[in-house]
Amino acid sequence: MSWNVLLFVTGSVVVLLSFQWEIFRRLKKYSHRLEREQAQSSLENRLYSVLNIPRPLPGMRGWAISPDIGWIYVSHIFENQPRTIVECGSGVSTLLAGYSLKRLGGGKVIALDHDQAFAQTTARHIREHGLEDYAQVIFAPLVPHTDEGQEFLWYDLSHIKMPQIDLLLIDGPPGHLQTRSRYGALPLLKQHLHGKSLLLLDDTQRTDEQEIITRWMNQFPLERQDLKAEKGAVLLSFKPLAQPQTKHQK
Numbered sequence: 001m002s003w004n005v006l007l008f009v010t011g012s013v014v015v016l017l018s019f020q021w022e023i024f025r026r027l028k029k030y031s032h033r034l035e036r037e038q039a040q041s042s043l044e045n046r047l048y049s050v051l052n053i054p055r056p057l058p059g060m061r062g063w064a065i066s067p068d069i070g071w072i073y074v075s076h077i078f079e080n081q082p083r084t085i086v087e088c089g090s091g092v093s094t095l096l097a098g099y100s101l102k103r104l105g106g107g108k109v110i111a112l113d114h115d116q117a118f119a120q121t122t123a124r125h126i127r128e129h130g131l132e133d134y135a136q137v138i139f140a141p142l143v144p145h146t147d148e149g150q151e152f153l154w155y156d157l158s159h160i161k162m163p164q165i166d167l168l169l170i171d172g173p174p175g176h177l178q179t180r181s182r183y184g185a186l187p188l189l190k191q192h193l194h195g196k197s198l199l200l201l202d203d204t205q206r207t208d209e210q211e212i213i214t215r216w217m218n219q220f221p222l223e224r225q226d227l228k229a230e231k232g233a234v235l236l237s238f239k240p241l242a243q244p245q246t247k248h249q250k
Contacts, residue, residue, distance in 0.1 A: 082166030089172025154184030
C-alpha cells in the first residue's frame, strides 16, 4: 500500500470518527435538553393538579417563571402560609400564588408591574381565573431611587399603601433595563418586612443576581439557601431574632 493511500485511509478514518463523535455529542445534548423539558412539563402538570386549576395558564417559559420555580414558590406558600405576598413583576406567578392562597382559605398576593400593558394583561388573567379576592396587580412605573449613594430605577411606591410582607418574590424589573436591576427590592421594602419574612429571588444563575445577593448579605443579617432550579433560585431569610434593618443600623 502506498503512502498516499495510507494517508487517505487514515484521514478518512479520522474524519469519520470526528463525525461520529459530533453526532454523539449532539445527541447527548439533545437528550439532556429533552430530560429537562420532560421534568419541567411534569412539574407543570403537578401544579395544575395540586392547585386544581380549571383553565390554561399563560406560558411558563422564557420571561415567565419556569415550572420548577413555580413549584418551589407554591411549596413555600403552602408550607409557610403567608397572609401577604408581594411580587416584583407580575404574570403566571401571580396566578399560582392566587390559587395557592385560595386553597389555603385566605391571603392576598400583590404584584407590581412597570409595564402598563402587561399589568392589564395580568389583571385580565386574574379575572378570568376568578382570583380577584386573592390576587391584585398594581401598575408601578419605574422611577429613580437612591440607596447608599447608588441611583437606580425601581417601582414607584409613592401611591401604594404597602402592607407587611410575609413572602417577597423578586422576579423584576427585567435585567436588561439596567445593571443589577432588582437590587432595589430589599432596600426599598425593608420597612415592610419582618423577622420571619422570606425572599425568593429568581434567575440567580446570572451574574447581576449574584452580585445583588452579595450586596444584600453585606447590608442585612440574611441567611441564604440555594435552590435547584433551571435558571437558579435563592431563598433568603433573616437570621434568628434579627430584624430587617441594615447592619449599620444594628
